[in-house]
Amino acid sequence: MVEKRTLIFLTLATLVWAISISNLAAYFYLQNTTYTKQIGENQQSLNKTASNYDELMSKYNILLSEYSVLYGSYSFPGANFTLLMGSLGRLIDNLKGNYSSLLTNQEDLNETYFMLKEDYQLVYPEGNVTGENFGGLLNEYYDLFNLLAIRELSLLLSETVTLTVNVCIDYGNGTIDWHNETRMPAGSSLFQLTQKIVEINYTYYPSMKPGHVLVDSINDKKAYTVGYSEGWSWIWYYWDGDEQDWNSGPVGCDAWMLKNGGICKWKFEHWSWP
Amino acid sequence: MKIHSSNTRKLALFNILVALCLAMQLTPRPPNVEFTSFFTFTVGVIFGVLYGSFFGCTIMFVNGFLSPYGFAGLIMPFQMVGMAIPGILGGVYRRLMPEQINSARFCTETAIVGAIIALIYDLVTNVGVVFYYVLSGTNIALAILTTIVCGVFFSIVHIFSNTAVFGILTLPSIKTLNNLVGGEKNG
Numbered sequence: 001m002v003e004k005r006t007l008i009f010l011t012l013a014t015l016v017w018a019i020s021i022s023n024l025a026a027y028f029y030l031q032n033t034t035y036t037k038q039i040g041e042n043q044q045s046l047n048k049t050a051s052n053y054d055e056l057m058s059k060y061n062i063l064l065s066e067y068s069v070l071y072g073s074y075s076f077p078g079a080n081f082t083l084l085m086g087s088l089g090r091l092i093d094n095l096k097g098n099y100s101s102l103l104t105n106q107e108d109l110n111e112t113y114f115m116l117k118e119d120y121q122l123v124y125p126e127g128n129v130t131g132e133n134f135g136g137l138l139n140e141y142y143d144l145f146n147l148l149a150i151r152e153l154s155l156l157l158s159e160t161v162t163l164t165v166n167v168c169i170d171y172g173n174g175t176i177d178w179h180n181e182t183r184m185p186a187g188s189s190l191f192q193l194t195q196k197i198v199e200i201n202y203t204y205y206p207s208m209k210p211g212h213v214l215v216d217s218i219n220d221k222k223a224y225t226v227g228y229s230e231g232w233s234w235i236w237y238y239w240d241g242d243e244q245d246w247n248s249g250p251v252g253c254d255a256w257m258l259k260n261g262g263i264c265k266w267k268f269e270h271w272s273w274p
Numbered sequence: 275m276k277i278h279s280s281n282t283r284k285l286a287l288f289n290i291l292v293a294l295c296l297a298m299q300l301t302p303r304p305p306n307v308e309f310t311s312f313f314t315f316t317v318g319v320i321f322g323v324l325y326g327s328f329f330g331c332t333i334m335f336v337n338g339f340l341s342p343y344g345f346a347g348l349i350m351p352f353q354m355v356g357m358a359i360p361g362i363l364g365g366v367y368r369r370l371m372p373e374q375i376n377s378a379r380f381c382t383e384t385a386i387v388g389a390i391i392a393l394i395y396d397l398v399t400n401v402g403v404v405f406y407y408v409l410s411g412t413n414i415a416l417a418i419l420t421t422i423v424c425g426v427f428f429s430i431v432h433i434f435s436n437t438a439v440f441g442i443l444t445l446p447s448i449k450t451l452n453n454l455v456g457g458e459k460n461g
Contacts, residue, residue, distance in 0.1 A: 027426040
């Protein structure tokens with residue numbers, strides 16, 4: 001006959017075992033449920049991305065075909081550029097119609113579109129449109145069209161991909177602010193990131209390429225010049241992992257697309273010329 | 275087994291055990307592998323329920339401030355209560371201990387008690403964690419779920435390690451400490 005004490009300890013041991021195993025089972029069940037849900041959501045998101053991608057590409061192909069027809073007419077010897085201006089005008093309006101939300105939400109693109117429209121309005125009333133003028137407008141249109149297509153694709157990607165970047169703001173007086181692990185949607189530019197983390201004032205230069213934005217002030221620290229030959233400006237750098245050094249930004253901050261894990265720096269620094 | 279007692283030795287031994295246990299508790303070690311519940315249980319067996327629970331509370335109070343994992347904060351009262359329980363169980367176990375003990379059986383029993391103690395301690399501290407989450411604004415169901423999910427592996431490690439520690443160390447420790455406490459009377 002098993003004595004009472006043994007039974008008590010056996011019961012206690014069973015209790016510990018049962019609770020531990022139940023906890024473990026609950027844990028695995030919860031994990032399994034969570035992962036199944038996540039996989040389902042990811043699949044749904046991928047399907048949505050694929051379908052949106054198809055839509056974007058169809059739109060791109062149609063606009064590209066229209067551009068191609070116009071470019072063919074422009075290249076054709078003896079073309080009447082004044083007559084072609086109407087087609088170009090429709091193409092420009094079509095561009096706005098197809099990328100309206102992007103043009104509304106992204107200031108720099110909107111400014112570029114506005115500049116194109118303005119240039120068009122300047123040339124069109126002249127009556128006698130030259131090949132040079134028309135070619136210039138066509139190039140301007142094509143640049144903007146490609147930029148819009150890239151931005152829209154990036155925006156599509158940003159629905160599923162988020163980037164994590166680190167940014168440093170060096171005020172040039174010993175104050176350095178790090179904004180680590182800042183999350184941005186894929187396809188964001190350094191300009192958009194900077195707008196998100198600090199307060200900036202900027203100037204848009206239509207003739208500057210690539211990138212049209214020059215930052216004038218960050219958190220009220222304003223750039224200034226002393227005469228024409230020297231001054232203090234906000235210059236941006238990116239960290240080169242291979243060289244283990246900061247490299248100065250090769251393009252305007254609105255043209256620099258962020259990459260995951262990238263490190264950028266804004267530095268308020270002195271320059272002089274020559 | 276007969277438990278001896280002597281006030282002078284008892285007090286000295288109690289203080290030494292507090293110091294020893296604190297040193298071990300504050301030494302960096304794998305998470306949830308601990309000797310404090312074993313010491314508390316042993317103190318409960320040798321000194322009784324009151325000393326045992328006081329011992330556990332004191333250790334966890336100091337640990338709450340000096341732990342290598344940082345300040346315990348809101349969880350500290352729950353840790354103190356959780357660690358008082360081994361002391362109480364030690365005192366209760368002392369009363370139920372037979373005069374003549376079978377080593378293998380004693381080790382098995384204390385191993386099971388160690389597992390129970392780990393389980394109870396984890397449950398009590400998990401209540402503290404849930405309380406903390408709820409105060410931080412988390413929904414109570416989500417708080418319980420998060421605590422279970424995050425704590426289950428640590429709890430399993432705790433149960434296994436306590437089973438081993440109690441099963442292996444309790445018998446020799448109780449014998450040695452009992453001799454020390456009873457030395458004055460016997461010697």
